Amino acid sequence: MDIAPYVPGRATTDDGRKVAKLSSNENPLGTSEAARAAYQAHSGDLDRYPDAGAGALRDAIGGHYGIEPERIIHGTGSDEILHLAAGAFAGHGDEVIHVKYGFSVYDIATRRVGATTIIAPDDDYGTNVDTVLSLVTPRTTMVFIANPNNPTGTFVPRAEIARLHAALPKHVLLVVDQAYTEYLDAADDDGALELARTQANVLVTRTFSKIFGLAAERIGWGYGSADVIDAMHRIRAPFGVTSGGQAAAIAALKDTGFVARSKAHNDEWRAWFAGEIGKLGNAGLRAVPSKANFILVTFGGAVSAGEAYKALMDKGYIVRWLPGQGLGQGLRITIGTEAEIRGVAQALREIVGG
Ligand SMILES: *Cc1c(COP(=O)(O)O)cnc(C)c1O
Numbered sequence: 001m002d003i004a005p006y007v008p009g010r011a012t013t014d015d016g017r018k019v020a021k022l023s024s025n026e027n028p029l030g031t032s033e034a035a036r037a038a039y040q041a042h043s044g045d046l047d048r049y050p051d052a053g054a055g056a057l058r059d060a061i062g063g064h065y066g067i068e069p070e071r072i073i074h075g076t077g078s079d080e081i082l083h084l085a086a087g088a089f090a091g092h093g094d095e096v097i098h099v100k101y102g103f104s105v106y107d108i109a110t111r112r113v114g115a116t117t118i119i120a121p122d123d124d125y126g127t128n129v130d131t132v133l134s135l136v137t138p139r140t141t142m143v144f145i146a147n148p149n150n151p152t153g154t155f156v157p158r159a160e161i162a163r164l165h166a167a168l169p170k171h172v173l174l175v176v177d178q179a180y181t182e183y184l185d186a187a188d189d190d191g192a193l194e195l196a197r198t199q200a201n202v203l204v205t206r207t208f209s210k211i212f213g214l215a216a217e218r219i220g221w222g223y224g225s226a227d228v229i230d231a232m233h234r235i236r237a238p239f240g241v242t243s244g245g246q247a248a249a250i251a252a253l254k255d256t257g258f259v260a261r262s263k264a265h266n267d268e269w270r271a272w273f274a275g276e277i278g279k280l281g282n283a284g285l286r287a288v289p290s291k292a293n294f295i296l297v298t299f300g301g302a303v304s305a306g307e308a309y310k311a312l313m314d315k316g317y318i319v320r321w322l323p324g325q326g327l328g329q330g331l332r333i334t335i336g337t338e339a340e341i342r343g344v345a346q347a348l349r350e351i352v353g354g
Contacts, residue, residue: 152296
């Protein structure tokens with residue numbers, strides 16, 4: 001009963017209207033047509049269990065990223081992978097570290113297995129590696145880092161991830177959650193996949209829910225040393241990813257054009273939206289620099305984040321307000337379609353300046 005339930009992004013307003021949903025970091029361009037077709041092709045197999053080992057999917061992931069398929073674990077969204085990691089590497093008496101403004105699933109996964117959450121204070125919403133390291137004790141068994149981080153959009157560069165890993169005791173599993181990694185420029189590679197390839201105590205997690213546009217199908221994966229992956233396989237649900245989902249994910253990986261268009265859209269409109277928020281600085285608004293597909297906007301003026309959240313809902317925009325995570329002063333806004341992002345910027349101007 002100490003666990004605060006996960007609160008999903010809302011899809012409707014208080015009065016039930018279905019409006020622009022900028023609350024769950026979904027892909028505004030939808031899903032790759034090839035992935036949709038691959039999914040539909042499985043409608044004749046609904047009576048059959050899916051491939052429990054997801055062999056074709058793991059081969060496709062391995063081929064795409066140049067990593068060993070036998071060291072990949074698939075799961076019902078990367079949420080399941082995060083839970084499996086905690087299930088395999090944390091328990092009563094153990095401590096698990098994550099940052100103050102982190103992904104809420106880390107706390108749920110930690111407490112679910114009876115371990116203790118240790119919160120690392122943020123550094124202007126970002127992750128400070130020295131602060132994380134200062135909290136390591138003999139009881140620490142895991143560190144969760146989302147990179148880029150959700151809900152802040154902040155990023156830990158490659159050298160800092162390497163420094164964090166190098167300073168952690170070997171028995172501590174470093175989990176680098178790369179749910180938004182496809183939105184990064186190539187120059188911003190944080191090196192975690194390479195670390196997971198060569199080091200025994202690093203797990204990288206990825207998802208098909210964000211840039212690949214397959215959130216409904218619940219497909220994620222993890223990559224780490226053979227021992228780490230083996231421990232997690234022992235406790236996973238055997239048939240966690242559907243046949244249609246496995247096929248859709250394979251097709252989505254191959255549709256590099258769709259991913260490139262999605263990233264280009266995000267680059268353009270994230271920069272534009274950050275600029276628009278910058279113009280509202282005298283009303284106390286600030287866009288926390290983001291490398292993901294959303295921006296955390298903080299409110300330090302006459303209009304509070306909570307007031308803006310309700311006013312945006314009245315105008316037809318649902319964004320994410322996270323007071324339950326200690327983030328009452330900000331709104332996380334997904335980069336939607338051009339019309340949605342122009343509309344939410346205009347609505348914010350009216351709310352704080354009008
Ligand atoms: C969205 C997200 C995930 C992915 O969740 P799925 O279960 O794969 O849909 C994982 N981690 C973070 C930080 C996220 O924001």
